Amino acid sequence: MTLRWLSAALGLLILGAVTTSAQQTPPQQQQTPPQQQAKPANIDRNGVLMLIRSTLLALDQANKTGNYTVLRDLGAPGFQVNSAARLAEIFAKQRGDKLDLSGVAVIDPQLSLLPQIEPNGLLRMAGFFPSVPSQVNFELLFAPVEGQWRVFGVSLSVGQSAPVAPAAPETPAGKAVISQKQAAPPKPGVPSKQPAASATQ
Template sequence: MRASCIRRGAIVASAMLALATIAGPLPAAHAQAKEKRVGQKAAVAHPASIDRNGVLILTRSALLALDQANKTGNYTVLRDLGSPHFQTNSAAQLGDIFANQRKQGVDFSAVAVLEPQLTLLPQIEPNGMLHMAGFFPSVPLQVNFELLFEPVSRQWKIFGVSVNLTPGGPQAPETPTGDQPKPADATPPPDAPSIAVQPKKKPKPVKP
């Protein structure tokens, strides 16, 4: 299940994107006007030239940094992994943003051993951001994520992240209320006619 959108968090200097938390929705910073003037075609996203290993490195490094920051209360490393726009937020501000996750004891450590299932393949947005989304199929809680990375000195740096947890594995429906159907009784009623099954007779050998 894909994370629905980049969500409200720490406001960057350009006022375009915020570090994501599980708070209220915020339009994704990578969204731009489809057309700037009449007759000009809108820029579109295109597939990113990144292999499976690159995806694993980026997703795990970002989410594990967030997981460790939530567990220790120290957001310095997470901040250092971000782009210059991301770093306009102090470590203390990041701590305030992720306070709810920290209090809830949200655990993302499963991303260290599981492989992500992508619901949005890596693509380059019109503003040059690397964008991807997906989930880690952990149990009992599944880690859903959406990530944006900004190119800085030929490296992808965290620009925005959205993470939430949903129940993992198949879920049975709730028990319906009201009268429940009784299981069928295999015992025939007393007045039901009995049916005897006659064994097949063996054919008699034919004498020569």
């Protein structure tokens, strides 16, 4: 299972390790039995928050400064296949759009995919940070390096945080809206004291 496949499955824009999936096959991929499946990761909530926040804040600082050296150095060897210049190219759109990820420091993420260990040994999780006017959707992959989880892949997209209501139907031009009381005919034998309402074209 490659990062490119994961991205296609979720419909997210693949970032970060885009060249990794093309150049490197994750370990044990060819020998993985078909029946082997992902299993829940043995990691507590605080550990999850630290991984998510440290990764996205490092990306935010890189986008704001244009310097991706630290982000690259924090990554696993498979992520470091990308040079700092290559990472700058990959994240050029987010940098140009001035995407601000600083809110991840105070907003709790909502996980749509709980942390799990993939058959290839990578730690995978996905979710979003609800915010206004848009939310940040993420998918992260981490590889074990010397007893620590280090970023292997980052996928981001930005979407609406709440459903958008359709526009209210407009009253047709030139049509008068008359309430039921106004439209009631006068009682028989009693002349109306008010002129009839008319619509001007």
